Every structure is written in structure tokens, then in C-alpha cells.
Amino acid sequence: MSVYITRENKVLIQGMTGQEGSYWTRHMRDLGTNVVFGVTPGKEGQDVDGVPVFHSIVNGIKAFEADTAMLFVPPKFTKDAVFEALDAGIKKIVTVAEGVPLQEMLQIRKAALSCGAMVLGGNTSGVISAGEAMLGMFPYWIDRVYKPGTIGVMTRSGSLTNEVTAEVVKAGFGLSTLIGVGGDQVPFTRFVEVLPLYQADPGTKAVVMVGELGGSMEEEVAEAIAAGFFTKPLVAFIGGRTAPEGKRMGHAGAIAGGGRGTAKGKVELLEKAGAGVAKRPSEVGPLLRQALGT
């Protein structure tokens, strides 16, 4: 089973005619995603591999139903494109762009909350429901990473996710849906807001969270578990446990600061809440086996 994206979803692509847009549209369709139309102002009437293009979402949805928007739009136009999708009533939006201005990230997050929409990104590779469908930039199913199965994965990272999911697969499991919330300082959707999808999905038996130092998303997950809002087994891997304080390790999301945000604090809270916490990626598989009694 899958969450967020299945073959039933009707996906529109903003920025479909661009080089990136058309390239990844092809890959998404190859991997099962149901793309209904694309949007590029000025190109209404054209098509990309038979998928029709419209000037705007409002024009597109006069002709086709759509429930999901996938954005291939540069960072400085991301806010406008997300607002366009929200305005059209789209409740699932994925945006891969890295480099959205910080204060526009706040506006996007706020607007999504107001609309009750789940916007994934920015700075994410996207979402995959393994073997079923994909939103974002995954070129093909890498067998040792994206084997279909029953483990939900949520992550702030790219390469590290592959490192960790490879361990999940090595341990004999597979993935239900992998959701990348993105590595930015203001993820439009937070881990704790993804959890209810996995909680409700009978096809997801456990969740792996790939976190890192900085921000407070992992602490929020610990609180949700402690409060009983999430009751399935959860195994976390937290990067940056030996990172020196005050040094920026990579993306902006990873600034340790304040009472929250240290890898140590995250690990402690998660362990206290009863989550499994892997010190190394290779411990993720065994912890999952232990939690699921397999």
C-alpha cells in the first residue's frame, strides 16, 4: 500500500515544458504516475509526449480533474506556483526547487496550513510509492534501495536516505512510501504532519525517520509518539551526532541552536518516547527486525 501518491492520483505538472520538467515528467510516467496535464504560460495547445499543456491551472482544470501538483519551477517562482496550485484547490503539492527565499518559505508554509494542503519540499527529491508511482526526481527503481514493502520512510536528506533505505532493504524489508520533506530550514510539511498518513495506512507496518541535527522536527515526532498519536514502530537515524556545535554542516536546516536542534537532544527524546534510534545506518535494519518481531 502507498500513501500520498498512488496510480489513482491525477497529477498536473507546473513547468512541464522546461528541460527539467519534460525530463522528469517522462520518468514519472515511466514509473507509473498518472500525469493529466502540464502548465506553462504561453504554451497552451502544445503537448509533451501526448500530455496536454495549458497556460494556467485554472484553464487545465476546466478540462481535466487534478488532485496533485508537481512543480518544476525555479526557486524564485516557487511561491507563485505553489500559490497558484493552492488557489485552484490542489491539496497535494510537491516542489523540488532548492534555494527558495527563506521568507517566501514562511509564506508558503503558512498558506499551505491555511488551506489544509500538504506541500512537500522545497529542496526534496520528492516522494516514491515503491513500485507504484513517483513524484519528483527519481530516475528509476534502484532495486537495492526502493524495493516495495511495508516500511514508510520519511526524510530530510537525499543521498543519506539511499544509504539508510539500502539498509532497510538489506534487512529483508521494502518500502511502502518514501516521503522527502526536504532539507530546507522551513519544510512546508513537517515529519509530525506526515505521521498520520503512515498511521492510517494498513500497508505500512513501521516507519523509518531519517533526521539530522538542526530544527525541531525530530523532537516533535518524539512528542507525538509519547502522546500516543503515533503507535506503529518507528526507527530513527539522526545524522550529526558528533558535529561540533555552531558549525554549519551542509544545508540551512542543520543549524544547531537553542534548546532544541542538537542531535543528542533528539536522540534522547526519541529513545525516551520508545522509538528505536540507530547510531549507524547499518543498525536500522536490525532495529526494524527487533521492533517488528521478525
Next chain:
Amino acid sequence: MSVYITRENKVLIQGMTGQEGSYWTRHMRDLGTNVVFGVTPGKEGQDVDGVPVFHSIVNGIKAFEADTAMLFVPPKFTKDAVFEALDAGIKKIVTVAEGVPLQEMLQIRKAALSCGAMVLGGNTSGVISAGEAMLGMFPYWIDRVYKPGTIGVMTRSGSLTNEVTAEVVKAGFGLSTLIGVGGDQVPFTRFVEVLPLYQADPGTKAVVMVGELGGSMEEEVAEAIAAGFFTKPLVAFIGGRTAPEGKRMGHAGAIAGGGRGTAKGKVELLEKAGAGVAKRPSEVGPLLRQALGT
């Protein structure tokens, strides 16, 4: 039974120390309203008849619970005061001020929708749950107008409401709660959004709507009835049935224009939906008796 305001509600008063604010606070308390604190910046530590005053809502709610805000604030500060109440999580807000700038009305309406709050006004006398409690500017229970009973009244007017409710009382009925949504061009809450309160209230057997030409609130009510969203008897009185088109009859809410907004159109839609429509105020009582089989 009552809706919106009962003796259980904990009411804070914005602008309580002003002349109007203190005058009506006294009346509200006399009529049963549970006033917990007042807000006037710079006057924290003072009191009005024993009700404590705080600089701000955030300061007040540190000390006292509150679920309702009553504003006695001039029109040009109304938006700020409503935003302050919304920001503090208050979901019921009544504002009596007439003359709020039109575009600020839009912002208030929009903010209230986003917060899931029900803001009544502007330009309303307020709300009364007859014999129980009052928010706004009703000096005392006028027996021939506000007798307690089972009829919900919703209105855009002031004096006309008294005219109509007097007929309700004359016909042997009384009022559950009278809700004035106000006479402005952009009521912060629309008739159709008030209906669910009456629908859910076992103490309300029927509803009287005091409408008039202009806007589309009465048409929306007709649609809600036709769609089965409101199933109790409803009797409407619509003022302005002989008004010449294009003349402004009183407040800004009453501009006839476009396909909607004529008194004639409202009457037709309401009758088609099965509502009783009184041509004269004196017909409201008999129509209610007919609808309720009494």
C-alpha cells in the same frame, strides 16, 4: 436554549474602559453575560465594576480563560482588534462598530474564515439569547420584543428587527437567540453560516430571517434550504421589495446589482426552496404558526 452566547461563555471586552465600553459592559452583565476581563492598552491593573483590565488579550488570558470577545472599538481600529482576538485563538467575536473601511472588512472576513472563527458584525447591535445573556448594545429586555422562546432570528437590521420580532412575540412565540450579522456590505459572518447553529440547537424550532435587498445572503439561505442543509421551518421578511433600482436605500449592504441582490429575486428563490416569505411584518407571526402547526 441558546446559541452563540450563553451564561457559560467567558467573555472578554476589548475597549472596556471607554465610555461606550464601560456603559455596555454594565448592561451586558446586568443581562446575564459572564464578563471575565477587559482589555485597554495602558490600563492593566484597573477594573470596571470589579472586572479586571489588561493591556492586551495575551496578558488577560494568562490569568483568565476566555472564549468570546466583544469589541467596543472605533471602526478604524476594528481590524486590529479583531486580529488580536483571532491571534489569541478566540473563535467568537462580536464587533458593533459602523464605518469599518471596506477593504479592511474583506481582510477581517478572510482572516475569520482562515481561523474558523465566527465574527459577527460590523454595524450590528449584537446578539441576544433572550432572558439569558447578551453581547452588544441592548439596554434591557423589552418584553414585547425579546421574550424567551423557540424562534431563532437572524438579521441584517436594527429597528426593523424589533418591528419583526415584536410580531413574533405578538403571535405567541419567543426568541431563542437573535443574531445580528450587521448591515455592512461585507458581513463577517453570513446568514448561511449562522444556520447550522440553529439547525443543531434543539431549543430552536424555527428561524426568522430579516433580510433586505442587496447582497446575496438571502439567496444563499434559499440554496441551503433547497440543498437540505437546513431543515427547520424558516420564515423570511425581505425589505425593499418596492425599492426603485439603483437608488441607495440606507446602508451600503443594500445596493441592488448584478443578477443577485434584488428583493424580488430573493423572495422567488426562498419561496421556491419552501421558506415562508412574509410581505409585511405582520405576516411573520401567522406564517410561523402555519409552519409550526400551532
Next chain:
Amino acid sequence: MKLFEYQAKEAFAAAGIPVPKSRLVTDPAQARAAADELGGHCVVKAQVLTGGRGKAGLIKLAGSAAEAEALSASLLGETRQIITRLLIEEAVDFKREVYLSITVDAVAGKALIMASADGGVDIEHLAATAPEKIARVLVDLDQGLQAFQIKNVVFALGLAGGETGKQAAAVVKNLYAVFRKHDAELAEINPLFVTADGSVVAGDGKLIIDDNSLSRQAGYELTREHFDSDTEFEAAQDGIPYLQFDGDISLMCAGAGLTTTVFDLINYEGGSVANYLEFGGPNYRRAKRAMELCLKNDCKVLLVVTFGTIARADVMAEGVVEAMNELKPRVPIITCIRGTNEEEATATLRKAGLEPMFDTEEAVRKAVALCAGGKS
């Protein structure tokens, strides 16, 4: 408050919206000079606030300065309507007319932009018969106008692409700025011309400023042209809602809804209304001024109906009696004053020799009967 075309266009131009060259004139000689300056070929436009000026013959095309002078003389000599100012405007060589406006959407709590590729005089017909040809874009005032919304409006205008598209986008953006800056209830350009060389120019301009915001919109004042009658103008300056009709019964009531209802009831009973006057709310202590305005009418009866809570019955009754004593109206007065302190009000009215009534519909019937020659 409705602005005149020339005021609207000044506001548009200040915001960067292209408008035709023009001169505001008040006499035919000025009109001739202005037309000369503009090259002779020009449009003479009466600055009045009523709609449908073209069809009413209040906009004329002049081929020469002399013709402009003659047309101006004829327009300024109009007797059906007060015309004191004319806009002499260069004639625009347009190939298309489109429609663009911004107003408020009370349901959404947003600004509403309406745009159509078919503009000009028949927009109201279009709205009634083919509403799908008018695109509607809602703008959240807090978020402001978004780039995608500008694009959608420009597509709806049929002007996307190239230099015309850029200019049209700027007009949309700037009209929204005008709407916000001027606290507008309506900002409209109809027609928006597209010229032969692809430029975009505001052919007409309508701007209505929200009355509640007038105090922060300096530079505009109500003039006699804003009203249909002298008394309406006078009442407005006093802040008393007043409308002129030509029937028998002068209404002096409190509350807009109640006054409107009394108006209806009079019509139902076969009577006719001389004027609508509403002295409730902030005006409830101003009975004398209200009665003065009512008595400017050649009415047969003065009907006072109130049912106030804050607007106290006793205060209004005293006001009516005082006004009666000072103004000594020659027509009979019927009162139906109820609400807060009704007993005191009743006593006051009785003491002044009136026969207070307590039922609006009875009071209306009595007023209509009096006009028809019945006894008071």
C-alpha cells in the same frame, strides 16, 4: 463616493496606467483651445456620474477644434442634467476594446478582478447572457496580487504575449495598486483600448471610493453632481441619509431597514413617498434637522416611524415635539415611536397634542388615507 472620469484617470495616470492626453475644461472657449492643442480630432466627454454616457449622447466625437467648441457649448447647456465640466481628450485609434475591473467579493473576503476580451458598452449585456466570457480572479488582500493571477487576467483579456502582453500586465498590476491605495469599492477600465500599434490605453475610468475610508483619501469632495437633487446634496453634507421621490408622504424614520420597509408598506397601500429620510443611529438626536429636510418637500403628511433600543424612544419623541414647535409644519404628523422608554415617549407626544400610534402598518394606512383626503 464616485469619482468623475477625469479624477479616476488622474489616479490611473499617477499609478502608471496609460491614459489618453486630455484637458479638463469648463467653457466652450477652453474646449476649443484644448482641442487645438490635441490636434483638433478629439472626444468631448461630459463629466457626469451617471452610466451610459455614450448612449445618452454625453460623449461626442469632434473632427476639429471648432466642432469641439460647438459640442461643448451644447453639452454645457444641457438642461436635463447638471454638467459643469468637460474632458477634451485625444481620439484614440483603437482596434480592440477589452474590459477590466476590480471590486470586492463579500463572500470570499477578497478583491475580485473581472476581465473580458469583449469590452465596451455592452459589457452588462455580456454579463447577463454569457457570464463565462468574463473571467473572475479573487485576490487575497493580505497576500496581494500574485504573478500567476496577473497572467491569468492577461490571458482572459486575450492580450498575452509580446509588448501588448507586458503593457496589459502592467495595467492589471497598477489598477490593483489604485484599488488598494484609493480604498476603492470599484476600479474599472471599460473600455481598455488596444491601439493599432499594440499599445494599451484606458479609454474610460471609473473609481468609487469607499465612503468609510474617505477620511484618509484626501482631495476628493462631494459636489452637487453626485446627487439627483439639492436636498439630497444638503442632507449628505449633514450626514443624514436622504433620497428624493415625488410622492405625498414624507418619511422621517429611524433605521435603514425599517425605513425601507415603511417605504414598501406605503406602496402596498397605494400611497406614494415624498422622501426617504433616516435619522437613526448617530442622528437620533437630530430630529429638528431631519424634519427641516422633510418639510422641503411638497408633502401631504409627515410619517415618523421608529423602533429603537439605543436610539431611545423618549429622546426621539422629545426631538420630534421640539422640531414641531419650532418649525410649525403645515402638514399633519403621524408618529409610531417605540422601543426604549416608550412610555415616556408616548406621554411626551400626547402632551404635544399628537395621537401616538404603536403599529407600523396601521400608521402607514392612516398616512395613506390622509393623503387620499381622509381625516387625521
Next chain:
Amino acid sequence: MKLFEYQAKEAFAAAGIPVPKSRLVTDPAQARAAADELGGHCVVKAQVLTGGRGKAGLIKLAGSAAEAEALSASLLGETRQIITRLLIEEAVDFKREVYLSITVDAVAGKALIMASADGGVDIEHLAATAPEKIARVLVDLDQGLQAFQIKNVVFALGLAGGETGKQAAAVVKNLYAVFRKHDAELAEINPLFVTADGSVVAGDGKLIIDDNSLSRQAGYELTREHFDSDTEFEAAQDGIPYLQFDGDISLMCAGAGLTTTVFDLINYEGGSVANYLEFGGPNYRRAKRAMELCLKNDCKVLLVVTFGTIARADVMAEGVVEAMNELKPRVPIITCIRGTNEEEATATLRKAGLEPMFDTEEAVRKAVALCAGGKS
């Protein structure tokens, strides 16, 4: 991008926030002249980006121009830290210090104003021990800063009422304007001074501009002072994330999360890191430049770990081999390159004489062993 105090104060002053009079100087003679102009009694402030300047002795009070000159000479001669600029500032006679900052709240999606009546050097201690003394006000960027929020902040600062209250309200409003206009991640005034006569003055200024918005914030550029080392500065100019450490293993990895994890694993194994370098994302075709930077370290081994999908394994492997051939590193290279087109990558590496690995933890153990004197 962090701004220097003098840049932050320029931005504050431009927005109407009162700041002390000051001169930016680069040598002791200028410092003396500046101090003279300011009346002798002044503060000499090193323009560096590290926090805690007061405690570190980088802010000095001078009683005379001569003293200012001497203090400046000593600060500019600092060897622990690069100091090229000093701010010579009039000494403010303050009676209170309060705290005011604006940053982002990722959970709410709003700006977060923090205000405390207790400002100054111990704000971090206060935040840890008495967080309730720091008021937090969330501002919706679309709605903007509301009047009630300004009031709440001024009350929290303990400055409500009178002229001080008005000035404080203006500072809050203007700091928010700075925050918005400069696309700030942080705008902070600590301390905000209240002087003996009740005026409000920004004692210090901190402004961090969001890196993603730098392209629309003209006039600021990264300088050597923004970095702890020359190589970090060099890498930043090339847009390659790089951090300097002083251990043995040079990291050349793709993906921030993976690089951070490799860093952890090395520490777990008892190894040490020479540098953190991340060449994923847009940099994945720039292996040569990345390796050049890594080889500036006195490292014992170069560890390449990647697991990319878009950042193709074959491209990165080719890049590594090419860089190796050109740069001829004297230290051993360990590769663990996986992901899209992994087979081609493996072949490329083998052909170049490397022994590709496929398990990150094994690769880390091997690197640590190599440093400890084990065999490659």
C-alpha cells in the same frame, strides 16, 4: 550571510532606527580622528562576526582620542582573529538595556519577534533559565505587523507609555521593515539602550541575510572575515560547501546528510576529519575542483562517499578518476560510489586502479585504519 555590526547599523539607520554616531576606521590614526570628532569618550568595536565580542575583549571603552588610538592599534594587531575594521562609536549614557530580535518560526510559518525587558550580554542565559521573560510574538508575513503586536512587544520591553513608548514602537516597526526589506534570517538589537533622557538607541546590531535571497540584496559581499580559514573562503566563492577541521581524513562526499553521517562514523571509529566537503547536487560534475580543495589539507587519506540518484554514480566516478589523473594526489583515495549507473562507475574506478567499495561503514573503517598506519 552575516553582516558586520556597521552594515547592520547602516541598514537600521536607513530604516529610521536610532543608532549612536560612529565612524568606520581601518587604522589607529583614523580611529584617533574619529574619536576626536565624537568628543573623545567613545567605544572601539572590532568588526568581526563572532558573538560575545565584549567578553572576548573586542569591544573597549576609550576615555580619550589618544586612548582610542592605542586601543585600535592593539585590536588591529590581534593575531587570534582577523580584524581589519573598527567602529568608533560615541559612548551612550544608558540607564537600561533591553532585547529585541526578529527571526523565522519554521513551525508557524511566520516571523518571530522576541522581546525582553532584560537585555544585554546575558540574554542567552536568560533564554535558558527564564524563557518566560522573553515574549514571543508571531507575525504573519502576508498580514504584516499589526498595531496590537507592536503594542505587545513594547509592553514586553517594559517601555510602554510616553515618548519612550512611542520611540520603542517605532523601533519595533522599523526593525520589522528591515527584516522584510533585507530578506533577513535574523535582525537583532541587543542591547537596545534606553538613555537617561528616555530615548531609545540601538547599542548593537545583528543582521543575517538569507543566502537564498542574496541575489536581490545588492551591496553585500562575503569577505575573508566570514570564514574560519582561507580554504573555506575559497570554497564558498566556488559555491562548494566546505568546513575546515584539523584531522586526517579528507571528506569528499555528495549530499549534506550523507557527509554529516560519514563525519559521525569516522568519529565513532576513532578517526579524525581533515575537512568536510560536499560536492552533491549542483556540484556533482565538479569532482576536480572538489579534490583540489581537499588536497589543500595535510590529510592522510581522501574518502569519497556518494549514493546519488540524480547525481549519477558514473559521472562522479569519471570525475574522480579525471581529478586523480590531473592532480596526482600523494594520499590514498578510498571510494564508495553508488546509485544511478553504479556498474559503469565501478568499472571506471577499477580501470583507474582503484578498489571501489560499496559499504559506507566498511569504507570508513578502512580510511581510519589507513590513517592509523594500516595498509591500503
